[in-house]
Amino acid sequence: MSVLILGATSRIAQRLAHVYAADGESVFLGARDGEDAARVAADVAIRHGVPTDAAAFDATDFDGHPAFVAAVEEALGPIDVAIVAFGDMGDQEASQGDFAAARRVLEVNFTGAASICEALAAVMEPRGRGAIVGVGSVAGDRGRQSNYFYGSAKGGFALYLQGLRNRLYKRGVQVLTVKPGFVDTRMTFGLQTGIPIADPDDAAQAIHDAQRGGADTLYYPRFWGGIMGVIKAIPERVFKRLSL
Numbered sequence: 001m002s003v004l005i006l007g008a009t010s011r012i013a014q015r016l017a018h019v020y021a022a023d024g025e026s027v028f029l030g031a032r033d034g035e036d037a038a039r040v041a042a043d044v045a046i047r048h049g050v051p052t053d054a055a056a057f058d059a060t061d062f063d064g065h066p067a068f069v070a071a072v073e074e075a076l077g078p079i080d081v082a083i084v085a086f087g088d089m090g091d092q093e094a095s096q097g098d099f100a101a102a103r104r105v106l107e108v109n110f111t112g113a114a115s116i117c118e119a120l121a122a123v124m125e126p127r128g129r130g131a132i133v134g135v136g137s138v139a140g141d142r143g144r145q146s147n148y149f150y151g152s153a154k155g156g157f158a159l160y161l162q163g164l165r166n167r168l169y170k171r172g173v174q175v176l177t178v179k180p181g182f183v184d185t186r187m188t189f190g191l192q193t194g195i196p197i198a199d200p201d202d203a204a205q206a207i208h209d210a211q212r213g214g215a216d217t218l219y220y221p222r223f224w225g226g227i228m229g230v231i232k233a234i235p236e237r238v239f240k241r242l243s244l
């Protein structure tokens with residue numbers, strides 16, 4: 001069994017690598033910087049004694065994604081679980097005055113994520129087994145002025161995954177959508193909030209357990225499902241007046 005994890009410099013992704021390796025899985029790590037990915041892979045191999053490998057991966061290299069998937073399978077055999085953990089929150093204010101910045105956020109979080117998932121689906125569907133785990137965000141559940149480029153890309157990715165799940169379910173391939181709330185990583189560095197910020201180790205364990213349990217969706221921490229239920233229930237005529 002082999003597990004592919006993309007976005008290997010993310011703490012959640014790194015913890016996921018250790019959690020799956022502890023199960024005895026071979027692990028392939030992809031990150032924009034191939035040397036960073038190789039360092040994480042070496043650490044996983046030393047600690048767990050499983051085969052690992054790594055390579056450079058860029059979410060926006062759309063044309064290269066099918067060849068990347070082929071190279072991973074060449075190195076470690078058929079991919080059983082693929083985790084799309086990369087993401088780019090960008091800078092909302094900068095993006096409003098500079099569409100190039102907004103476009104990068106849209107391309108990484110939606111187009112890049114959908115592109116690599118299609119390449120993964122193309123190898124898993126004919127085999128009739130495998131799992132694709134897409135890390136979205138609670139930000140994708142409702143558009144807000146403070147992060148609507150990131151939020152719309154993550155929301156689009158969640159809809160994409162819903163459709164992919166509907167397609168692949170009949171072919172024996174699991175598609176899991178993960179919607180994290182606040183997790184203590186680079187992305188939330190310096191964040192001031194009254195809502196508890198989750199530990200990335202716990203987040204990784206919860207994602208692993210949900211995937212192993214055959215889940216379709218996971219809010220993490222789980223209370224975010226309730227928070228977003230309330231946020232989504234606010235009528236638009238009220239919501240548009242709020243500053244969220």
Ligand SMILES: NC(=O)c1ccc[n+]([C@@H]2O[C@H](COP(=O)([O-])OP(=O)(O)OC[C@H]3O[C@@H](n4cnc5c(N)ncnc54)[C@H](OP(=O)(O)O)[C@@H]3O)[C@@H](O)[C@H]2O)c1
Nearest residue numbers: 007009010032058059085086087137180182183185186187
């Ligand atoms: N932390 C939270 O509170 C939170 C909440 C909701 C959702 N999420 C999601 O959780 C996932 C993990 O994020 P994190 O919190 O661990 O944040 P992070 O440390 O900022 O990780 C983001 C990862 O995405 C990678 N990445 C960015 N652009 C990329 C590109 N073009 N190609 C390939 N990789 C790229 C980064 O690589 P580099 O090192 O090269 O930049 C990094 O590995 C993301 O999908 C994020 O959107 C996080």
